[in-house]
Amino acid sequence: MKVDFYHYNLEMVHPFGISRSVHTVQPTFIVALSQDGHTGYGEATQNRYYDVTPENLQARLEALIPEIEKYPFTTPEDFYDNFLFSKLKNFRFLMAAIDEAAHDLYGKMLGKPLWKIWNYKIDNLPFSTYTIALDDIDVMREKLLEKPWPVYKIKLGTEHDIQIVKSLRELTDKPFRIDANTAWTVTQTIENAKILKNLGVEFIEQPLPYDQYDLMQEVKEKSVLPVIADESVRTEADIKKCIDSFDGVNVKLVKAGGITPARRMLTEARQLGLKTMIGCMTESSIGISAAAQLLPLCDYADLDGAILLKHDIARGATLDNGKVILPQTGGTGAVLL
DSSP, X not given: OEEEEEEEEEEEXXXXXXXXXXXXXXXXXXXXXEETTEEXXXXXXXXXXXXXXXXXXXXXXXXXXXXXXXSOOOOHHHHIIIIIHHHHTTOHHHHHHHHHHHHHHHHHHHTSBHHHHTTOOOTTOOOBOEEEOSOOHHHHHHHHHHSOOSSEEEEOOSTTHHHHHHHHHTTOOSOEEEEOTTOOOHHHHHHHHHHHHTTTEEEEEOOSOTXXXXXXXXXXXXXXXXXXXXXXXXXXXXXXXXXXXXXEEEEOHHHHTSHXXXXXXXXXXXXXXXXEEEOOSSOOXXXXXXXXXXXXXXXXXXXXXXXXXXXXXXXXXXXXXXEEEOOOSSXXXXXXX
């Protein structure tokens, strides 16, 4: 294989605010793997919460390129299990970008999309949410009004969260899903859930800090709304930790380390009776197209990253009023523009 990489700054349509940060530009790192006339693409975005920047991704990749290019590539799973994991288990964002590229390359070499290689059915995929990022209430209302959508994710984590949801509820009767991004306490979550349920909220995502599994057990027991793990589910080992603390898991490729582990995590979660969700980190269509291949394993989806950008750097999976349209072309279907 031949390895290439690229940096881009993805400008957001609106400032993207969550409880702990806000950004107007999303730096991203693209990995390209080429073999036999085909090129596969993968992506990892900058994330300060996980101490990830394009610069540290590049530095680690450059050190590994000679070994990658010598590896006798056959399948993405072999590449991950017998090479990537041992080399990059503590650099999951980079491992994800490489694993995505390997899957895309593999599918393009076979001339089949991944979902077809895996014999998945795509006739009943969950709709993706559209995210209303945290901002002044008037701005959040404007965002919702400019994007009619069948289901919304609302970012919260302020002293006036209930007021935000009540105000947004005045504008639409569509379902809401709440993401507190670790900003709430046990008591806040339990009490907020009672009000939010009456406001048409389906579930609450990651109300407490990522490592508070014990406290989340009380939340799960007493909350009138389901609770979904995000920051608390990063690796394959975390799925079992969530059984007693959450009703479901939101798996993201960059946190998990790529398609290979994410696919295993979603399969295991389903077997254990947890609800499953595939999410994103405001990636371009490269990262979104990779994640979209796993939609048949999911109850919920949050794959709006590319449509939150002013200009996409790729094409691939698309969203049509919440419906995810999977490419019929090989691999993830992602093409760098």
